[in-house]
Amino acid sequence: MPITRTTRRAAATALAAVALTTLSLGALAQGSYPTKPVRVIVPFAAGSTTDIIARAIADKMGQSMGQTLVVDNRGGASGTIGQQAVATAAPDGYTVMIHSSSHTVSPSTFAKLPFDTVGDFAGVTPISSLPNALVISPAKGIKTLQDLVATAKAKPGTVNFASAGQGSATHLNAEKFKLAAKIDAQNIPFKGSAEAVTEVLSGRVDYYFSPIAPVIGQ
Template sequence: MKSVRMLGLSALTAIAAATALVHLPAAAQNGAYPTKPIRVVVPFTAGSSTDVIARAITDKLGASLGQQIIVDNRGGAGGTLGAAQVAHAAPDGYTILIHSSSHTVSPSTYLKLPYDTLNDFAAVTPIAALPNALVVAPSKNMKTLKDLLDQAKARPGQLNYASAGQGSATHLNAEKFRTQARIDAMHIPFKGSPEAVTEVMSGRVDYYFSPVAPVLSHIKEGRLVALAVGSPKRATALPNVPTTNEAGVPNSEFNFWIGMLVPAKTPKDIVNKLNAEVQKALASEDVKERFAKMGAEPWTMAPEQFDRYIKDDIAANARLVKEAGISPQ
């Protein structure tokens, strides 16, 4: 009778263990990660700065992790459409978000988001800081930032500026500049940076605070003129272009970043592994060279630090949205 009771207890233990195993992520069951291809969602169009940076880093990660990494562009609504897909994905490390500062702007510019920015994501690491270049078409006859300011003040409300979407980092950079410069200009949002750049080059849009990456070649070849950069310090790729602060508009800087996040409840060991792999990739010479050509500054921190940074950035952007008088949509 005793052996029967013991057999029953063993069977129950085995069943309980098997049941618990079902609820574990695949990586935890197999004792390794990754064991299959990884999808990286970029919530902006192909060719945007976030997309270019994502592809530079995922090329390296795919090799180091030994798995195929598929970049999935899901542009629209200032990056919120793609972010929503990741927020609701399984927290197993096989769906990753590479987003921009727009992630911390959206809570203030959208009345209702299909996710909770603070609670539906786990921060992994920032990847890069990208200065935004204020660019105009040569046909606008603007050589300096003062030229733009003079035109804006001579024709209040008649100049317009592009962004990569309502609430995007490019929008916030332009709004901070506009409020500090005390000019009136009309906002024209686009689906992504490539569309905005095209419209500025055509002259149909007057100016755009573009990440350096998608406009650097246009600047060098004379198709666009860089009047200033919106970052706290000058861009390494454009050393002769002043910051908006230096060019006469104090307190107009905006920190534009690109970083990696995963769904909340992703196992900590997976988060830490991704963080370590990104740090290794950023330290490699080929990634450094690719970033330098794009005007990107490598930037990383521990997951806990990035999580705190995101919380602080959400609060700072909320203040900016209020000061700029941007109405949530």
């Protein structure tokens, strides 16, 4: 059965918001797509920036498609657990993933991955671009960027920062800052931004280069 205009339009509507999938267009030719719920894998914990974006997209797309998009959080191992789940899923268009720039960094972060970040996925579209904000625990008494640098230099090796996982954009931003400021600080990785922000607010971690969404209300 050839892909009809209606089928193409349904597929385009469904895929316009997702970043990566193992979709086989041949599967869409078998009938009107989608005919069942679509699983949207987020490779970070609930409450992370990627999760917030994915849930907003899933809600609106579900309304326009007349089908449910189920967000499935597969956080851990810097996003590779979620990536693996998508890479091994059936290429039928019913398992897709919304990821961050960490997807492209994974091969440089890990010596060996159980999937090919290029060959095992089909990139669909960029979704969003968000600014980051440097957030510091109020309990630390650090008021400015200069204060943070001075503290780190006065007590080398005692300052730490949160990240949403090894090799994540939040981690790389912090490493770039370390090089520019010529300071020493330890990375404390978490499963997502929600956990990282909580730890910084509690004072257990010193600072975090956070996507703006989880901290805008703080």
